[in-house]
Amino acid sequence: MERKIWLIFVMAFLGACDMIEYHPYDVRIHGETDMNGKNIPRIEAACAGKDTVRFALMGDTQRFYDETEDFVTHLNGRNDVDFVIHGGDVSDFGLTKEFEWVRDIMNKLDVPYVTLLGNHDVLGNGLDAFEEVFGAVNFDFMAGKNRFICLNTNALEFDYSHPIPDFKYVYSLLADSVTEVSRTVPVMHVAPGDIEFNNNVSLVFHELLKRFPGMEFCLHAHDHKLKEDDLFDDGIMYYGCSYMKDRNYLLFTLTPDWYGYEVVYY
């Protein structure tokens, strides 16, 4: 009996420790950090030597934890996807715990995933939490012979005082020629033309992306609806996924000489 009481006390104490919060914006991260840094080697290893690569593009998880969990359950039920791209807006308010909650849900995926920075993720000191939990705001990785370049395009959040999109970074990627790249896929949270984007450089940005080997299309999130636009009338498509509330995602298939996508509802 006495042992039982002690056990209850210990459990209550552990539960209480879990509830110690210094501030909703304290950026005191519990659990795993640098998720992109951990997942990118997994993606590169899983896709190495593969001709056909298949990935899911989703985003704007925001306050839709139930829907995100359903997405993870659904995706774990199929075994033809190599990895997942979260297109940004992990959080709704930039609260520290929001990043942990979405990380904990997404970590249940059987396949690796990468996460981009969304405009909501910058609110308060969300950027610090994002960088700690997921990693750098600009990054790239290889999936077979496809190079994914993931860019922060949320210029409005930084009041145009930071170089967004970071051309220095894009040029460094361009210079860093990886010979085995046969296709480049730029991914961003906000597409050119949106009020969040630095539209003074939309065309320059687009023209620069076109200089990457095999650049056929771009991916984005943010709009909370399915998008498919030839933004610059040059045949380069910008595909946007919807938000989690709509319970769908874009499933892309890349082969050496073809790409295609479908909208999957769950």
Next chain:
Amino acid sequence: MKWFIINVICGACLLLAGMTARAEGVDSVRTQRKAERYERRVAYFEKRREKYQRGWERLIPKYQIVQFAGSIGAVSVGTGWDYGKKGQWETDFLLGYLPRFSSNEGKVTLTLRENYIPWRVKLGGCWSYRPFSVSLGMNTVLDDEFWVKEPERYPAPYYKFSTRVRFLLFVGQRFAVDLGENHWCKRISFYYEVGTCDLYLISAFSNKWLRPNDILSLSFGVKFQIL
């Protein structure tokens, strides 16, 4: 004729003497009245000063608080006033310190909150127990990255909430020990509270995935009742 002159002089002397005597009497009454008036004025102003002092004295905080956690900083120190028939109402003002952790700098927060502690149960000796307290508070982070109103760069309304001001709702319990008047503080209360903030409530409202543990925050504190 001589008589007449003598009479006039005597009369004049008498009259003068009489008048002087009368004047002396009037003067002493006047002085007394003046003194009385003066005293009254002094007393009146004394009273006014006292009233003025009492008015400001009411603003002297009645107690000091030290709190750990509770979504307003790692450690917060504060002060406040209690009022109501049984001191069941309290207004606290706290200054919290939030260490840097993974952000760019440490921060200071301010909290203003109103507590309601309706019941008091006397335990043995000098101990007492307050089984229920509820507090409604507002916390603000003193940091440039946080705003009350969206900065002008946004096409209004863009985000429709403030990152700077959080509304807090906590419930808790207290134990107090009375030390009596011959101590530096009359009473020491130990309290704990469990609560949440507005944005967590909004998040939990539409999600089954979030458990109470995810959104609840715990705090511990000590209150030193001085006045």
